[in-house]
Amino acid sequence: MNATTSLSSDAITAAAPAGFDYLIVGAGFAGSVLAERLANAGHRILVVEKRSHIAGNAYDHYDDAGVLVHPYGPHIFHTNSEDIFDYLSRFTAWRPYEHRVLASVDGQQLPIPINLDTINQLYGLSLTAFEVENFFQTVAETVDPVKTSEDVVVNRIGRELYNKFFRGYTRKQWGLDPSELDASVTARVPTRTNRDDRYFSDKFQAMPLHGYTRMFARMLDHPNIKLMLNTDYREVQDLFPWKHMIYTGPVDAFFDHRHGKLPYRSIRFEHTTVQQAQYQDVGTVNYPNDHAYTRTTEFKHITGQVHPATSIVREYPCADGDPYYPIPRPANAALYKLYEADAEAMDNVTFVGRLATYRYYNMDQVVGQSLATFKRLQEAHAASPPKGEERVMAPAHSPPSVATAV
């Protein structure tokens, strides 16, 4: 069966009269990696996805103009883990790609992460790598301890560069001042004294040659995997027997927000096709200080597609809408702890992925987390194999109300 075909509940019942070993909620990286691994280990899997497609937020497709785009914002794959890269390589060939980003500051487009060229172009200087390190030390304001996203930048490169490159972008992106966010957020962007203008410095940087969706389709194409699209798990969780659930949606939604809503940041994506071969010099241009959007990305740089037209996306961060980003700050971590304790107390549901574990994870980190979860599940399975035909029909907590199909 083609794994990307959405099944009716009758077809599911006919396909798996004895029920499923795993009900997997969500067909993004977390759900699909676990479905593939568990199916390969002989388990019967039902994947339920509320959207009309697989691949979660990494989903890509050809737009009306025929350009391959990422509807949920630009997704660039990078990792330092050979194991993770090798694992994904079973399902896709790759196109080498190193992402480059320019920041629009003071009327110029300058390399970000800030490097030697950024400083020389911004100030009209010709410093060497050694001299620029001295420059950073001169302008840096020592902060001890470094706790917030403001601290981490000001401590390294001083307030002026912080104001030009980080403050406005962060306020737009998160709706918060950098002083209200964990240091880990802006620490994602390094400062360099050399001329390396790549956004990432990971060992493996590449894009799936035929796109993410094709890679996911191959992952899910297994006789032990049945897939239901356009289906919220709450619609079907009591219809089929299953033993264990893997949940990859927002953790607070699973528990009906019993401790209050966990804050997430959303984004409105504005997609446009332009009738010219190229729109901008690099994959992404960041706008820390102008416009309501944070960045403009031109997909053809990333995918390598050749096409007479080009498609771009602008990202407008917002409070309401689909949850995309957990917001790393102490109050939210404390609230998540309450949900995490509830999650850990459930022995027939495992929570995996960016929103289910409220972690600002990149794709490779979600793959790593999912592979580690697979190992743990297999160990638990080996330690206490399921008895006969016994089936658990529903999670141990009181069944949530049935949600409307999406």
Ligand code: FAD
């Ligand atoms: P998701 O991809 O969100 O998958 C979860 C799935 O569960 C979704 O498809 C959802 O529809 C489904 N679901 C939720 N609730 C239910 C329900 N009740 N019933 C049924 N289905 C449900 N990472 C990188 O490494 N590089 C990048 O360049 C990059 N760029 C990004 C840009 C943006 C704008 C965003 C938002 C993220 C970016 N990421 C990037 C992060 C990346 O998207 C995530 O790490 C990854 O997609 C998380 O996978 P996941 O499976 O945890 O979650």
Ligand code: UDP
């Ligand atoms: N950031 C910034 N200016 C930039 C780029 C990033 O202030 O030009 C900050 C901002 O707070 C952002 C964080 O660094 O949210 C992490 O950036 P990254 O590009 O990793 O964000 P993502 O791609 O996850 O949205």
